[in-house]
Amino acid sequence: MDDDDPVRLRRINLQNGGVLTPLSHGTIPTNRKEIEVRLPIALLGAVAMSMTLALTGCRANDSEPSAATCPSQVFDLQSTETPLGPPKELIRVFNQAVDQQVPVTTLAEMTSSAGWSSNWDRVIFIASAMTDAHLKRESGTDLTLACFDGLPGRSSNSDLVSPHATVFLSDGKPVQAVWWSGQNPSLDFGGQSFLTPETVFRYNPNRRVMEAE
Known part of the structure; x- marks a missing residue:
């Protein structure tokens, strides 16, 4: 062929x-x-x-940057376990302090009034805009956002304050979270990065909150 x-x-x-x-x-x-x-x-x-x-x-x-990892066990912010005490009771005590315009108190006194255990030594604030750098600085540990499930999301309404959590720590480890919502939660960190049992709260009549100082 x-x-x-x-x-x-x-x-x-x-x-x-x-x-x-x-x-x-x-x-x-x-x-x-x-x-x-x-x-x-x-x-x-x-x-x-x-x-x-x-x-x-x-x-x-x-x-590509490597994702942050958690050096300890992951903590669920939405957990219903309450080893320190009922979250609703702590919120009630702070709301009551605002209603009664309590002039001055401490966080240890507030948690005690709520019937809480004293097995904690620091409280941090976790909101939707939290970063790893802020978290490490406020917690005084090597915790990262990867250490938490159920992180706060942003509110779909820009006029509303997004819900946030206060996380009670013991020796650098999360123990319990309390969620606060609404336009003006009664517990206010003021200018503080974190709270301790000795943190002083004063009633702020202009904002109607118990404000840390």
């Missing part, structure tokens, strides 16, 4: 899984010799492209 036989050329083309493409001068390869010359060139080009994509992918993966 002649090298230029069209039926044989079509079979060679299909076996190689390709489509006949023009040569550099714009013509279609028409015989076996031209096809055999073009095929290795096409394969070399495909291999080079694959290696380029693989190297590019490796560089992209190397540049």
